[in-house]
Amino acid sequence: xxxxxxxxxxxxxxxxxxxxxxxxxxxxxxxxxxxxxxxxxxxxxxxxxxxxxxxxxxxxxxxxxxxxxxxxxxxxxxxxxxxxxxxxxxxxxxxxxxxxxxxxxxxxxxxxxxxxxxxxxxxxxxxxxxxxxxxxxxxxxxxxxxxxxxxxxxxxxxxxxxxxxxxxxxxxxxxxxxxxxxxxxxxxxxxxxxxxxxxxxxxxxxxxxxxxxxxxxxxxxxxxxxxxxxxxxxxxxxxxxxxxxxxxx
Numbered sequence: 001x002x003x004x005x006x007x008x009x010x011x012x013x014x015x016x017x018x019x020x021x022x023x024x025x026x027x028x029x030x031x032x033x034x035x036x037x038x039x040x041x042x043x044x045x046x047x048x049x050x051x052x053x054x055x056x057x058x059x060x061x062x063x064x065x066x067x068x069x070x071x072x073x074x075x076x077x078x079x080x081x082x083x084x085x086x087x088x089x090x091x092x093x094x095x096x097x098x099x100x101x102x103x104x105x106x107x108x109x110x111x112x113x114x115x116x117x118x119x120x121x122x123x124x125x126x127x128x129x130x131x132x133x134x135x136x137x138x139x140x141x142x143x144x145x146x147x148x149x150x151x152x153x154x155x156x157x158x159x160x161x162x163x164x165x166x167x168x169x170x171x172x173x174x175x176x177x178x179x180x181x182x183x184x185x186x187x188x189x190x191x192x193x194x195x196x197x198x199x200x201x202x203x204x205x206x207x208x209x210x211x212x213x214x215x216x217x218x219x220x221x222x223x224x225x226x227x228x229x230x231x232x233x234x235x236x237x238x239x240x241x242x243x244x245x246x247x248x249x
Contacts, residue, residue: 006029010029011038012030013040022047024041026039027040027092038092039091039093040092041061041091043089045087059081060173062079063147063213064079065079065093066208070206071198073136073139074163077096093167098165099160100154101137102130102157104120104129105127113134114130115131117129117185120248131157135194136164137183139195139198140183141181141183142199145179145224145235146228147173149169151168151180152182153248157182173217179243180245187236190232191232196229200229203225206225
């Protein structure tokens with residue numbers, strides 16, 4: 001993907017994403033190889049939240065992409081900040097065509113490569129909600145801890161042909177603990193060395209988050225990353241904040 005296309009290509013609005021609470025728009029950019037679909041999230045469309053400063057959600061989307069770039073994991077679709085969008089400043093993110101990467105299996109029938117998170121009731125009976133136990137998912141867990149992701153639903157976790165992607169990072173980087181995720185299946189387990197080393201190596205570069213977050217938010221992000229490295233284990237729910245998003249998907 002040519003980053004310049006995201007930064008300056010003419011946005012053609014195709015429609016509003018129906019499940020979006022913040023006026024996210026599906027758009028098209030004209031490229032030499034054909035139209036490229038993107039998601040445009042204008043700052044002006046954000047709905048106010050009681051615990052996040054107004055007008056900051058799209059900037060947090062960009063900060064999430066910057067953090068992913070510093071870690072070198074490729075978990076967040078390419079994201080640009082545009083001042084000249086049709087509805088004003090906001091983020092433009094490459095559209096990901098993928099499937100929700102969350103599983104639900106009957107008790108006792110969880111396949112190899114998946115780990116349980118929580119039991120749920122459906123019309124057909126009880127199921128165990130699970131997530132994958134692979135390197136990309138483990139990186140996503142660490143990413144969410146560092147970003148303090150308050151809304152990692154299954155629908156924000158997409159498996160595409162090119163890998164795993166996380167989307168919808170507007171409620172991230174709060175200074176207070178707010179981690180709320182469907183990815184608790186590895187809680188308290190050791191973090192693989194490659195993840196620890198990547199986080200440790202990136203911490204000194206966190207000033208790159210400065211254009212998108214407050215100084216105190218950057219400092220809190222650095223503390224979370226350092227705590228993760230020092231602990232060497234994935235965290236467990238703290239009990240001070242709902243640990244699971246709702247709905248789970």
